[in-house]
Amino acid sequence: MHTTRASLLIRIRNRQDSAAWTEFDAIYRPLLARFAAASGANPTEAEDVVQHCMTAVHQHIASFEYDKSKGRFKGWLKTLVANRIRNLFRDRKEKRADTAAFSGLAAKEQSPEDLFDKIWMDEHLKYALGQVRGEVEEKTFLAFKLYVIDERPVEEICAELEINANQVHKAKYRITRRLAEKMAELTDGAE
């Protein structure tokens, strides 16, 4: 059985915990770069954004209060990165078209928040998936992949991998449970 470690976001508060920082880096760098690119930043700008945010995280993380109910980190990071990107656009003088006149609120054509949330989830899942894959038998993972991701019929999988249906279901269950644990470890305290 795997035991769940302390949340990643607690561990990185210790700047000496290199394993935690490596893990953090592996998840958040692509996450931030992707968000920046999706927001319209070109690669050079995206790299600036990533650098800026990672620097800020490193500087501020130790002073973060860990409190599950506050959900601060994710929101904080979201604000930070969005702000940075806005500064970029301001530099480019790509002024937003109009400001709402009356009620004072601009119309929400699209929601960067949703985009961030999606990318956040994607990147964490991808990382967790990669980690969990390393923990299980290759055949178990393959069964999981064929069944859950490719949504192939159980009989086909059984024939291809020479296992029985029960093993397919067990593979799904075990990997899913482990994924959920890993996700909790990575994101606990983030939101």
Next chain:
Amino acid sequence: MSDCLTRDEIERLQGGEVADEEESRLRAHLASCPTCAEAASQVADRFNDLLNHIRDLQLSGADLDALHAGKRPSSEPRRGTSPPTGGRSKPPALPPTDAFPGYEVTREIHHGGQGVVYQAIQHSTKRKVAIKVLLEGPYASRSARRRFEREIDLIAGLKHPDIVSIFDSGVTADGRQFYVMDFVAGLRLEQYVKEHRLSLESALKLFARITDAVNFAHQRGVIHRDLKPWNIVVDAEGNPKILDFGLAKTMVDKVDPLLSVSGQVVGTLPYMSPEQTRGKSEEIDIRTDVYALGVILYELLTGQYPYSVMGEMAEVLNNISHTAPKPPSRAWDPDRGISLGEPSARGRSSRGCPIDDEIETIILKSLSKERERRYQSAGELARDVRHYLAGEPIDAKRDSGWYVLRKAMRRHKLALGAALTIVLLITTSAVALMFMYNEVRQLWEHSEEQTKIAQLDRDRALRAEALAEEQTRIAQTDRDRALRAEALAKQRFNEVRELANAFIFDFHDKIADLAGSVPARELLVKKALQYLGNLRESAGDDPNLLRELSNAYKKVGDVQGNPGIANLGDSAGALESYRRGRALLDQVLAADLSSESDDLRNCAVLEDCIGDLLSFQGEAESALDYYQKGKDLFERRLSLNPEGAKELHDLAISYSRIGTNHLRRRDYEGALPQLEKSYEYCRQASDRAPDHPQYRYDLTIATEKIADTQMGLGKLDDAMASYRQVESLNRDILRDDPDSARAKRGLGIGYDGQAKLHYINEAFDKAAECFDRSLKISEELAAADPMNAQAQRDLYTAYGAIGVFYSEIDRREDAVELFKKGVRIAEALNEADPASALTWLDLAVILGNYGSTLLDMNRTEEGLDVLTRANRTLNELRRRDPNNPRVQRNFAITHRSLGHAHRDYAGLENLTDNERQSHMKMAADFFRQSLAEFEKCRDAGYLSEGELFIIDETRKAIAECENPSSEAAETDPAASERN
């Protein structure tokens, strides 16, 4: 069944963690027990969201392999049915042969955090090339891509033997950018230096070539931004080749993440300039590359970094910004820096270090923290290195006063020394003086002369140096001042935009809905006003600047106190900001009619904002003036473009404001036609732009107001239909945007209206149900943003209204609880914004209803107490605004209740006759004041037909108090008379 499965058993069963015999027992049970089967499927289902999300990622087999190898897959979903490859040890797959048209990939060179580098052969030329593929997905917008392609064109134009330029680029079938460049075989600079111990001269020659190449790029408008030894390859012949020009940030292979082992900082950080650590992208220019070259030269020669780059990130950043580099001659590490080798062109310093003063000066000048003190171009730096190599004077020292002075001192040291020796000789050897008087005398004279000359020379030199230094200093000061002035002008110009575009508009709107954002918003306003004040003083008469300023003032005003949005409750500040904004626009309209339409609109908007503020403060009459002005301006604007959706919408809102203002005075007859016009214009706007969320939302508002008006006019069926329409319109919005606070509020208003109508129809159960729904929404919204005045106001209004309702249906204990909550919130709000008349009045109303409910419960003393508080509040309001009819009306009602309270009090048993009489007298007084106020209301049209009976009732009460009979004291006043 007795042996049902535990959750643990279910989990172990599904995870295959039970023994075979146990498994068959558990499965047999599952098959026969529906309860356990249900529990099992719940356990299995609880990860469904997670699994769905994984499916959404649409990862291919190759992606999964990359994940597993600790690398990242493309962030863009790639479709395709690549079969599962499985093997953990499988080498990374090459891309399909047709991935890069015109090239054949031969191997993968590097797989980095952001991209993959392949070696390939170009079909047409057979030359070896390197292809870099960015792993990031396609760019979000076409304009972003066009910008990017322009950048590529620029870089492709760099043809220099020492720059590895990009000669082709494209997009792969799955939408990723790639670039093609020459393949260079060789060593990275850092490895090259390690393997070939260089002498000072050969290191400098190599460095000068690198610097020349950088200068070449600068002259063509390309900045590298990320120069470092990793980006410089040295081939077998010793020729440097610079990689990743202009794309450095994109294509850099992230061998070392910025934050890695033990929080040590590696990667690009050591080569970062102070301006880069400050994150000021606008300060990055060619001098940023000069700095990086300085670090490279430092490292090349000494084998060290100029300052510590190990340890805490903050510390390293601070070192880059503030720590002076350690002098290279002292930092030189004989094992890692340049070799002692042959003596340099200038000899070497006394400590055996090959780095002398001059080369040190070159390095330190490149590493100046301020860009202005560095070499102003890579060309200047290269030239000085060449001067040094050729044994010529270097430029770096010329403007350095201390250096010349030191040099002058050194030049005269010899002469001074000779004179001193002789003086010493003379004073210690009297005998010699005797014998060799003449010679000594000659010597003495000679030495004296020498000393004088030397002295003179030195003085002259010193004076010249002092003068030069002074001139340098003045020139420097002038230059600094000019630079500062220019920077200041630029900064000011940008401050407006910064404020308008980012700080206020974007940033505030983004955080406005977040709970707990209030302190940040307050700070924002304070900062904004500071900036704007400065700018206003120096804005001159540039109309564009004035427009932007006006706009910014409006925005600040909104944040301070626009009653229509989440505001900070600072009404006075808001009014001031709006007026400033309006005045600035007058200035614009007087000078420049080039965008009259927009300016008119902005004027109208500000008129309306002022009107809103006044209206919400209860100053309906003056508000109407501003609204009318606003409406006239909007109509003028619509006539310029009669079909414009925006123009129509503007006018709709304008009519809505006027109608609402009528509503506040209970002038329903007057309000309805205005509101119907508003609805009609809004509908037209919505028809022309059906997807516009604002128009959609405002249509709900118009409906809401029509419903209120219909209710006021007694058209109860119409009103019910309208409130139901409000409910369904808001539901539609929430379906598309479930977090919309304003749609939630609208929904609550819909429920509230229906509740009131049910109540009027005496359908109390239905009324209670609708009230509860409405209250729940108000509570939710207020809890989400405790400093939002509007949300708090909605909440106490809900408590007050539902309190009255409960009081009426004899749930008085419940009513009292609600009143208490309402009072608490209104009082807190009052404290936060004492200028808001509306809150004072609302507080008085709740207290009045609260007090009379207590009287109904025979809690006379408490009731009296609460009513007295209500009275105090109303007196304060009357002091400020004696003719406000809403105040008059409530004053009358509360005084009537107070009359009742004292009359009740007089009826209590344990009083003396004196006390009884005194209370009766007070009751009579209160009734009389109440009567006078009611009469004023009647005269001003603020009492409806159905309410006129109150005047007679009050007269009767006065008479009873003046001629008390035993029955009068026992009268049980009905609640409906009091309110």
